[in-house]
Amino acid sequence: MNIITQQNIQVGEIANGLPLTIPVYRIKGDGNGPKVYIQANMHGAEVQGNAVIYQLLEQLKTLSLAADITLVPYANPIGCNQKSGEFTLGRFDPITGTNWNRMYQDHSSLAYEFVEKYVDLPLEQIKPQFRQVLLEHTTAQLDAPLDRLTTGKRIALNLQRLAHEAELVLDLHTGPISAKHLYCPEYAKESARYFDIPHVLLIPNEFDGALDEASFCPWWHLKLAYEAKGRNIPVFTEAFTVELGSQEKIDLTEAQHDANSILSYLNYKQAFYGAHFAPKEIARYTCQLENYRTFYAPMGGMVEYTATLGEHIKAGQTIAKILRMERYLSETPLNEIKLDEDAIAILHFASASVNQGTELYKFFTQVERL
Amino acid sequence: MNIITQQNIQVGEIANGLPLTIPVYRIKGDGNGPKVYIQANMHGAEVQGNAVIYQLLEQLKTLSLAADITLVPYANPIGCNQKSGEFTLGRFDPITGTNWNRMYQDHSSLAYEFVEKYVDLPLEQIKPQFRQVLLEHTTAQLDAPLDRLTTGKRIALNLQRLAHEAELVLDLHTGPISAKHLYCPEYAKESARYFDIPHVLLIPNEFDGALDEASFCPWWHLKLAYEAKGRNIPVFTEAFTVELGSQEKIDLTEAQHDANSILSYLNYKQAFYGAHFAPKEIARYTCQLENYRTFYAPMGGMVEYTATLGEHIKAGQTIAKILRMERYLSETPLNEIKLDEDAIAILHFASASVNQGTELYKFFTQVERL
Amino acid sequence: MNIITQQNIQVGEIANGLPLTIPVYRIKGDGNGPKVYIQANMHGAEVQGNAVIYQLLEQLKTLSLAADITLVPYANPIGCNQKSGEFTLGRFDPITGTNWNRMYQDHSSLAYEFVEKYVDLPLEQIKPQFRQVLLEHTTAQLDAPLDRLTTGKRIALNLQRLAHEAELVLDLHTGPISAKHLYCPEYAKESARYFDIPHVLLIPNEFDGALDEASFCPWWHLKLAYEAKGRNIPVFTEAFTVELGSQEKIDLTEAQHDANSILSYLNYKQAFYGAHFAPKEIARYTCQLENYRTFYAPMGGMVEYTATLGEHIKAGQTIAKILRMERYLSETPLNEIKLDEDAIAILHFASASVNQGTELYKFFTQVERL
Amino acid sequence: MNIITQQNIQVGEIANGLPLTIPVYRIKGDGNGPKVYIQANMHGAEVQGNAVIYQLLEQLKTLSLAADITLVPYANPIGCNQKSGEFTLGRFDPITGTNWNRMYQDHSSLAYEFVEKYVDLPLEQIKPQFRQVLLEHTTAQLDAPLDRLTTGKRIALNLQRLAHEAELVLDLHTGPISAKHLYCPEYAKESARYFDIPHVLLIPNEFDGALDEASFCPWWHLKLAYEAKGRNIPVFTEAFTVELGSQEKIDLTEAQHDANSILSYLNYKQAFYGAHFAPKEIARYTCQLENYRTFYAPMGGMVEYTATLGEHIKAGQTIAKILRMERYLSETPLNEIKLDEDAIAILHFASASVNQGTELYKFFTQVERL
Known part of the structure; x- marks a missing residue:
């Protein structure tokens, strides 16, 4: 049995003095594998990631x-608990509206x-030293005078400091009513094959x-910056937003599938010895962010959603x-909305x-097979 | 083709002067059948009744x-449109919290x-005359000085006045995530057999x-009052709250089933000539309101609901x-909640x-077959 | 220096497991005075009572x-912290709407x-024994199976148990934008003279x-019940809701005045030795609850409130x-609203x-001098 | 008497089909003066601008x-009417959080x-022709397929089209609890002397x-673009956000002062013949946006605000x-917060x-006299 330790970090306090932890x-691990960071539930209604972390820990x-793996459920103690009617109003700060x-x-x-x-720094020192810079900067921002940080920024920076320690970062989210999909940086496209997620x-x-x-951009720019100096280095960090499905829902069986999908990716990244996690044979489709189309309601009304999520829709x-x-009586009461x-x-x-x-709706358009 | 007429009634106005209609x-009909009143969407998120009214009208x-049938979709123009995050916060007045x-x-x-x-009023005059009294009182309350009525009361009284005109009243609601069920006054139990709703x-x-x-109580008390005088009269009005299923959802196919269920009941009440609507052969179960058990969360947390709605649960x-x-690490992370x-x-x-x-959850307990 | 002790009682837990305390x-005191219970901030936006408790403790x-005095600030840990935009949405449970x-x-x-x-119980034993009954019943309700209590009921019963220990109970509230006023049970009218509050x-x-x-009714009914048996006993408990002024506001200077007003009442009730707190010489006015008139907006719109709070308005x-x-252009844009x-x-x-x-607005009508 | 005309423009529709207008x-005027656009209440709680428009029209x-003057009260029909508890939740779209x-x-x-x-276009044609371009582009965006525009964008573009017609644009806002202040583009600094607003x-x-x-940037960039071609042209449009004071408040007397302040500015811009509106002799202070300091609460709690708004605070x-x-008992209950x-x-x-x-708080720092 591996030892799991728990630390409760305080990221703020609310009006009656209750600490937000x-x-x-x-x-x-034994120090030979990558450092991994996985968090869940930054948006209050997107709770399924907590169940995935449960199944991962198991x-x-x-x-x-x-x-070495760090797992953070309940990443946002305000968002988790902000109710409005029966639902959780946890997508934005209820005071400011900021996501x-x-x-x-x-x-x-x-x-x-x-x-x-450090233009000539040996390759093996680049990663630890730049990581140190990232950590120091994040810590410095957290150590700024207390009146300089918003509630949400303080939460975010605390999480970001944990994430900066890792080379593999997974942020577990869900859509509103959603098929599984993965936000994947262009350069890490090959890794997307190791998740059991059909939409990339x-x-x-x-x-x-x-x-x-926030996790991969500094490392991507580090690569660009060395490139500008004529050196070629890898991007030392991969980070993904994993969209697990629908919000306001806990499904422990599905969480186990998603845990396996993550373990498959981590196994590919040599996080384990002798583990047999492997990706499923499924069709995977990619879409460029610029082709990720939001379809806004062309009229107000009450909607029956007739497209199945994950479905390949045809024009018309x-x-x-x-x-x-x-x-x-006066006009068409039932209006069919078509995609073009x-x-x-x-x-x-x-x-x-x-x-x-x-x-x-949101649609993948200009889809390609991965 | 029957003629359908539309009237838009104004039930209030909001801060920028927009009228609530x-x-x-x-x-x-030809005047020989009952008067029927059907409304939907008094609670903002409970939209499916609008689709049922659509299918009824069709x-x-x-x-x-x-x-004669009166149908009122969008009964609550404030509740319908009160968004909070992605969901509709339409169960209570957002200002006062009143349901x-x-x-x-x-x-x-x-x-x-x-x-x-009117202790000796001939039976055939009781119904129209008492109905007149109800309408006059409702109108008088609506005609009170404007500063005497709350926003919600004005909406409710306008609807109640329409409902008081009818002998059969159906208020279409939904639960949060819910199986179909029917609120049925004890005395109208026999009528419950004509809806395709298994839970009564x-x-x-x-x-x-x-x-x-509000619709049946005056008529029930009229019966009691005559009883106290030694006369026996029927209860001249039936009223039901029809719980169609889950909120925040439009399903036109399901709406057609629910429309048929209502038409079956109306057919039994002789609303139509030569119509063949009849109830389905299904098992129907009853529960007394006092045995309708609310089960409150015994602890805070993230819930996987494992009971299927409509399912007959066993103790334990x-x-x-x-x-x-x-x-x-410190206690059981996953807590099984059992019913006793x-x-x-x-x-x-x-x-x-x-x-x-x-x-x-809410549970029927002490269940009987209807 | 008297010794103040602190106990943090847990009254619930929220979705991410944080305890509500x-x-x-x-x-x-030396045991010769009354037992006193003072709480504040049951409604989330009504924060000034916390400042009054601060000034009282000082x-x-x-x-x-x-x-013996028990003081409870932050009585409602959910209400205190429920933000919606810049304001505190703490008047009702955000899930259910219940006040x-x-x-x-x-x-x-x-x-x-x-x-x-206990029809013949000696007078001096009535008070402690009935108090014991109240405490036992409240405790029993709190000890009910966890699935039997709503979130708000559990908070309320915890507070009520503390209040039942006392003979003098003060619940500190505020209005929205409000003059100071006191909710006073009819039988305790004389005591109202000892608060520096002009409106009773x-x-x-x-x-x-x-x-x-909840605090005084059992004792009032105890008196009635003995009366029905031919015994005359005093009402052993007084309880007031003290409306301190406007919500969403902390004013420490005003809080000191309000603390003095409360100390004056407690001094009259012999809570202290050698204290000189006495009520101010001010005009005090009473209004029966049935004459406490709510004036609803006769039209939607944007309101300039022209009546000064505490002002004696004339008809017209x-x-x-x-x-x-x-x-x-079409009608009067500026509408004068008059009181009749x-x-x-x-x-x-x-x-x-x-x-x-x-x-x-809310108005005292049919006003009398106290 | 000048003729005032009214047009109700539709900017959307809500779930029950009610049009947003x-x-x-x-x-x-006679065509010789500037075109002026004034709107109010884009943020729902910031209602005082409607009263200012009332006083202006009078x-x-x-x-x-x-x-020619266009005045638009109630600019945001959703924000105006979005209640949450007693207050108006109108700063951001309640669905998305977007301001x-x-x-x-x-x-x-x-x-x-x-x-x-049009590098060589005669000066007198630049203004009308570029204005035409702005209007055409805004119209084209509004004429995009309906599924391409968010609710808020459609409202904004409708208002922006009205604003693009004008050379003088005033957007009337308020702060939460606020002193009067003016958002003024650097280049229009001289005009700030004509408003009765001490903080610029x-x-x-x-x-x-x-x-x-949105109103002045295109014109500022037009100037820059000609400058790059070696031509010097004026900035043909001025636009200001006027912060009138505190939200959730209508004060008709204060609105008259603010109307006079605006009339003084318009008079300076030759909107009237023979009018005597002139700015008051008051001290005016400027602050660069980069020095406009937000002071975040260094701790959670209940706040007494001790700085008077408009007050010149000293360090410490x-x-x-x-x-x-x-x-x-355990730490300081009352914490003094100081500015450095x-x-x-x-x-x-x-x-x-x-x-x-x-x-x-928000503070002007590095203040200068205007």
């Missing part, structure tokens, strides 16, 4: 470990400063605020019927009630 | 009608006044604020697993995240 | 105490059972869910101007934006 | 007008395309999503006291309850 679980206890997953810090510019200083969204190597980007196919009962191109339906809105302009 | 559809257009479906007026006491005055909740003939009660059966990842008696699972909470004391 | 401060430290201050338990019926058993609302001795009622006086800019009777303006709505039917 | 008032009716005032479109790049085409925030000529920027001065009653530099307090948070990291 996050449980951090660590399990150590298996990691008894595996022969090369890797909890857009508050990480971009450390890409540190790469260029680093390369200026290829994102540019650019920062847009999320943890996966009906994807929704929007009911407008107040015009039963071939696509894969990845997710749709969580509610049947939409305003004109509410995000109705 | 409700569409009222009317379709007339069929009513061509039926040979004895009954939109607890603001109807109890007119039961009018029955006793009526009987005092028998409610006492007492007022608790909802439309069904696991109904949920509650995950508590912050105590993975036989029951039918009727509905469960809409979200996987619960506080200690959140309504987790 | 409430700090309870106790300070002991003075209680050095007073010569006969009374946090309507979940206490009515123990009045215990009085009748008690008198049946006389409430009937009946239970409506709030802590003051303008109390608000409601702006309706969308009808600047003499009254004292006690509180008004917290926002300038109202729907038709939103609670605009 | 905005009233647009227009009043025409005066504009009888002025001798050179300018309603960050959804305007950046048309700056059009300037460069324009100059490429100088913003860079860069787009960050708000209406003022206490700006707030944060109460933490749960640690009355000289500043003017401009606004503070609307509630007394803050989390660690909530925006507590």
Whole structure:
């Protein structure tokens, strides 16, 4: 049995003084494998990642470990607990509206400063030394005067500091009602074959605020910065956002499948000795982020979603019927909404009630086989 | 083709002056059938009733009608449109917290006044005259000085006035995540056989604020009041709350089944000529309201609901697993929640995240066959 | 210096397992004075009571105490921390809409059972023994199976158990935008002279869910029950809801005045030795609860509140101007709202934006001098 | 009497089909003055601008007008009406969290395309022709397929199209609890002397999503683009965000002062004939946006705000006291928060309850006299 340790880190405090804490679980390998960081539930309603971490821990206890693995459920103690009616209002700070997953810090510019200083650093020292720089900078930001940090930034930086310690970073999310899909940086495309996830969204190597980007962008820019100096180095870190399915749902059986999918990826990355986790033989499809199409409700109304998630839609196919009962006599009460191109339906809105302009669906378009 | 007319009634106005209106559809029979009132969507997230009204109208257009039928979708123009995150926060007035479906007026006491005055009124005049009293009182309350009515009360009274015109009243609701069930007043139990709804909740003939009660209670008390004077009269009105399934969902196919179930009931009540709507042969179960058991979450956590809705649970059966990842090492992270008696699972909470004391499930207990 | 002790009681737990705790401060006298219970912040936005408890503790430290005093700030750990935009959404459970201050338990019926058993009990034993009954019943309810209690009920019962220990109970609240006022049970009217609060609302001795009622109703019914048996006993408990002013505001100077007002009342009740706290010479006005008039917005719009709180309004006086800019050309854009009777303006709505039917003002009418 | 016309433009529709409309008032001069656009209430709780528009219209009716003036109250029909508890939750889309005032479109790049085409266009034709380009582009975006626009973007583009018609654009906002202040683009600094607003925030000529920027940025870039070609042209448009004071408040008297302040600015811009509106003699202070300091709550707690808004704070001065009653015995319950530099307090948070990291205050630092 491997030893698992727990640390509760404090990331804030609320109005009545209750501390906001996050449980951090660590399990150590023999030091020869990669360092791994996995977190879940940054958005309050996206709870399934906690169940995946549960199923991971259940298996990691008894595996022969090369890797050091850090697992963080309940990453956002405010978002987890923000109820509004029966549902969890945990996508954004209820005070400011800021998306909890857009508050990480971009450390890409540190790469260029680093390369200026250490242009000739031996390859094996680049990784630990640049990692040290990232950690120091994150710590320095957390050590800034208390009045300089927002609630969400303090949470994000605490998590980012943990993530910066790792070479493999997985941020477990879900869509609203969603098929499984993976946000994968372009350069790490090959790794996407090791997850049991049929839909792979290829994102540019650019920062847009999320943890996966915050984790890999500095390393991608480190590669670019050395390239500009004529050196070729690998990108030392991979980071993914894993979209497990639908929000507001715990499914322990499905969580085990998702845990196996993650173990398959980690096995490929040599996290274990003698483990047999391998990816399933499934068709995998990719879509460039720029072709990831949001389809907004063309009218307000009550929606029947008729596209199955994961389904390959044909141009002209009906994807929704929007009911407008107040015009039963005067106009068409039932309105068929069609898509004008071939696509894969990845997710749709969580509610049947939409305003004109509410995000109705997201589609992979210009799809390719991986 | 029958003629359908539309009237938009104004039930309030909001801060920027926009009027709150409700569409009222009317379709007339030859005057020999009962008067029917059907409304939907009093709770904002419970949208499926609108689809049922759509499917009803589609069929009513061509039926040979004895009954006059009034159909009201979008009964609550505030609740329909109150978004909080992706979901609809339409169960209660967002300002006061008052449940939109607890603001109807109890007119039961009018029955006793009526009987005092009209103890010897011929039977055939009782119904129209008492109906007139109910309508006049409701109108008088709506005509009170504007500063005497809350927002919700004004909406409720407008709907109640429409409902008081009818002898058969159906209020279409849904549960959060729910099996179909019917709130049925004890005295109207026989009618429950005509709906295709397997679960029948028998409610006492007492007022608790909802439309069904507001509709039948005065008539029930009229019967009691005459009984006290030694006359025996029927209860002239039946009213039901029809729980169609789950909230936040439109399913037009299912709506057609539910429309047929309602048409079966109306057919039994002689609303149509030559129609063949009949109830399905299904097992129907009843539960007294006092045995309708709410099971509150015994602990906070993330819930996997393991009881299938509609399922006959045995005492000792696991109904949920509650995950508590912050105590993975110190205590049991996965907690099996068991029920201590036989029951039918009727509905469960809409979200996987619960506080200690959140309504987790509702169960029929002490079940009998209808 | 008196010794203050702190106990943190756990009253629930939220979705990520964080315990909900409430700090309870106790300070002991020599046993000759009354037992006192003071709580604050049951409604999340009504924070000023915490500051009053702070100022009370600062003075209680050095007073010569006969009374045992229990003080509970932050009485509602969910309500305190429920943000929605910049404001605190703490008036009702965000999941159910239930007012946090309507979940206490009515123990009045215990009085009748008690008198049946102990009709001849010596007067000096009635108080401790009935108190014991109240405590035992509250504890029994808290010891019920965990699935039987809602989140709010568990919080309320925990507080109620603390309150049942006391003979003097003060629940510190605020209005939205409000003048100071006191909810006072009819029988304790004389005591109202000892608070520095000009507006006294006389409430009937009946239970409506709030802590003051939960605290005094059993004792009032005990008196009635003995009366029915021909014995005359005093009401052994007084309980008040103290409305300190406006919500969402901390004012430490004002809190000191309010602390002095409470100390004046406690001094009158012989809580201290040699203390000089005395009520101010101010005009005090009473209003029966049935005459406490809520004035709902007769139209939707944007409101300028023109009545000063605490002001004695004359019939016909303008109390608000409601702006309706969308009808600047077609109708009157600026609408003067008048009151049709003499009254004292006690509180008004917290926002300038109202729907038709939103609670605009509350007025004392049929006012008398105390 | 000048003629005022009203047009109601539809900017969307909500779930029950209700159209979202905005009233647009227009009043025409003789064509010799500037075109003016004034809107209010883009953020739902910031209602005072509607009262200012009311007071403006009352005066504009009888002025001798050179300018054409368009006035738009209730600019955001969703935000206006989004209640959560007693307050208005109108700062961001309740579904997505996106700030309603960050959804305007950046048309700056059009300037460069324009100059490429029309490098030698006579000066007097530049303004009308570029304005035409802006209008056409905005219209084209609104005419995009309906599934391409979010709810907020559609509202914003409709308003932006109205604003693009004008040379003087005023967007009326308020802070939470706030002193009056003006967002003023650097190049229009001289105009700030004509408003009766003591605090002027100088913003860079860069787009960050708000209406003022959306209005002036294209014109600023047009100037830059011609400059790059060796021509010097004026910036043909001025746009300001006017922060009128505190949210959730209507004050008609104060609105008249603010109307006069705006009329003074318009008079300076030759909107009227023979009008005597002139700025008051007051001290005016400027602050660069980069020096506009947000001070986040260094701890969670209940806050007494002790800095008066508009007050010139000295380094070391206490700006707030944060109460933490749960640690009355163990640590300091009352925590004095000090500012470490000289500043003017401009606004503070609307509630007394803050989390660690909530925006507590905003300060002008590095202040200069205008």
